[in-house]
Amino acid sequence: MMNNPDKFLIGGEESGGLTIRGHVSEKDGILACLLRAEATAMSKKSVASLLKDIKKLVGETLTSRLDFCLSSEIMNISRSTLETKHPKSIAGMKVQKSITIDGHKFTLDDSARIGFRLLGTEPLVRI
Structure with missing residues (x-):
C-alpha cells in the first residue's frame, strides 16, 4: 500500500x-x-x-502495544540489529514479509503482524 x-x-x-x-x-x-x-x-x-x-x-481487529524503555547502548544495538539482520522467524512463526517504513514491521504466518519502532526522541521501543 x-x-x-x-x-x-x-x-x-x-x-x-x-x-x-x-x-x-x-x-x-x-x-x-x-x-x-x-x-x-x-x-x-x-x-x-x-x-x-x-x-x-x-472483520475483527486485535491490537496491543508494549513500550520498553531501554538504555542508550541497548537502543543502539537494537537499531543496528534491526537494520542489518533480517529474521527468518519470530516467536516460532515464519516471516512472510517485512516493511521498513516508519519502523520494522513483519507479517508472519496466518497474517499475524508485529512491528518494532525505536523512537528517536526518547530511549523507547514500541512493539
Whole structure:
C-alpha cells in the first residue's frame, strides 16, 4: 500500500488522529469526533451498534502495544540489529514479509503482524 498512496482512503492512529484523502492532510481528532457523531445521528444507531456493523463488514481487529524503555547502548544495538539482520522467524512463526517504513514491521504466518519502532526522541521501543 505504501507504494500506492492513492489507494488509501482513510488513516487513523491510537491517539484519535484521523485523515481522509481529499479532506484533511494532517491528523485531526476533531474531524474523527464529528464524523462519529454524524454517523450516529444519520444511522440512528448507537456507537456500539455501528462498531458491530463495521466488524461484520471488515472483520475483527486485535491490537496491543508494549513500550520498553531501554538504555542508550541497548537502543543502539537494537537499531543496528534491526537494520542489518533480517529474521527468518519470530516467536516460532515464519516471516512472510517485512516493511521498513516508519519502523520494522513483519507479517508472519496466518497474517499475524508485529512491528518494532525505536523512537528517536526518547530511549523507547514500541512493539
